Amino acid sequence: MLVHICCSVDSHFFLERLQREFADEKLTGFFYNPNIHPYSEYRLRLLDVERSCALLDIELITAEYDYETWLELTKGLESEPEKGKRCEVCFDRRFEVSAQKAVELGEKSFTTTLLVSPLKSQQQLKKAGDEFYKQSGVKFISVDYRSGGGTQEQSLCAKEHKLYRQDYCGCLYGLNMQRTTQDKTASELYSPIDAAVLPGSIEQRIELYERRVQLENQDRDYEIVKERFLNYRQLHCSLSSNSEKIDVYALHYSTLPRAICKATITKHIDHISYLSRDNVRLITLEYLNRELLSSYATIQELLYNPPPLKDQLRLREIVSNSPYSLSPIIVTKNTPKTKMVLRLQSRVYQDTVERLIVL
Ligand code: SF4
Known part of the structure; x- marks a missing residue:
């Protein structure tokens, strides 16, 4: 039997039940979810499904991540709510491709973990499955593992096996709407130009979940705990003086109360220039190199390969004398002498991050 899989939280419980109920069947997992955005989140969910299938001794095959086709199919439905026409x-797309895969592999039957999703009507899936059976001879196995306490059992199963619990359904549109309703930053959609693994990012979660697979392979115990923290994303920073653009780098946690600040230098103490507005501090690249024992030759170099976050925080503390400072700390090659215009767009927001504790 081919089993279409959407995510480990749905599939682990579903596959365990199928293994009990269809003990004579050889189950094959099929991961096909081009709806998931961004691609890093797709990789993360797949990583956890691979681990789950390995634990259950179930072969897993994957399909192409044909995101462009998915976008074409959902064109015009971008603003639909969850459970609406886009869903x-x-x-239907995931169902159809999985059904075709079952035919291609010569399977006699197929099913999908979408059956445990509260977003989809089981009757609708069964109807589509029965129609497909008439055309292809591949039987759709419509099981109801949601009722009779199934949903609670599924939740316990996810906890017991420490499965990765995503906090949005999957697509770009659903994610944007959810974060807007929650009044939260959709940090999943930020992609830094330096490809840094930022705190609370999907890339950081991938590192954590890869590490836990390594620990399990070494038979080592671990726990995953959550921490709340103040997160930060920078969207834009530029500085000009006398209408000339100056290359700059803003240290992590640099914020402005407005998007723009026009100011001049009022004092210069111990290599730090203090601006007349919004607590802006300017430091030179030379000063940064000296404090961090680095050797950046240009601001461009700094932009594409910045110091690790812990070094940036250390430097922030030296400059502002506080680990909690949110003042803009701007690095330039040479300090401009005349009035300047700083544009800085950034977000500071509460977030949670998972942490791995090796026991
Ligand atoms: S919200 Fe979920 S089910 Fe609906 S279109 Fe997006 S990914 Fe698909």
Whole structure:
């Protein structure tokens, strides 16, 4: 039996139940979810499904991440709410491709973990499955593992096996709407130009979940705990003086109360220039190199390969004498002498991050 899989939280419980109920069947998992955005989140969910299938001794095959086709199919439905028309198209696409895969592999039957999703009507899936059976001879196995306490059992199963619990359904549109309703930053959609692994990012989670697979392979115990913290994302920073653009780098946690600040230098103490507004501090690249024992030759170099976050925080503390400072700390090659215009767009927000504790 081919089993279409959407995520480990749905599939682990679903596959365990199938293994009990269809003990004579050889189950093959099929991961096909081009709806998931961004691609890093797709990789993360796949990573956890691979681990889950390995634990259950189930072969897993994957399909192409044909995101462009998914975007085409959902064109015009971008603003649909969850459970609306876009979700129908999204479910149908995954269902159809999985059914075709079952035919291609010569399977006699197929099913999907979408059956445990509260977003999809089981009757609708069964209807589509029965129609497909008439055309292809591949039987759709419509099981109801949601009722009779199934949902609670599924939640316990996810906890017991420390499965990765995503906090949005999957697509770009659903994610944007969810974060807007929550009044939260959709940090999943930020992609830094230096490819840094930022705190609370999907890339950081991938590192954590890869590490836990390594620990499990070494038979070592671990726990995953959550921490709340103040997160930060920078969208834009530029500085000009006398209408000339000056290359700059803003240290992590640099914020402005408005998007723009026009100011002049009022004092210069111990290699730090203090601006007349918004607590802006300017430091030179030379000063940064001296404090961090680095050797950046240009600001461009700094932009594409910045110091590790812990070094930036250390430097922030030296400059502002506080680990909690949110003042803009701007690095330039040479300090401008005349009035300047700083543009800085950034977000500071509460976030949670998972942490791995090796026991
Ligand atoms: S919200 Fe979920 S089910 Fe709906 S279109 Fe997006 S990924 Fe698909």
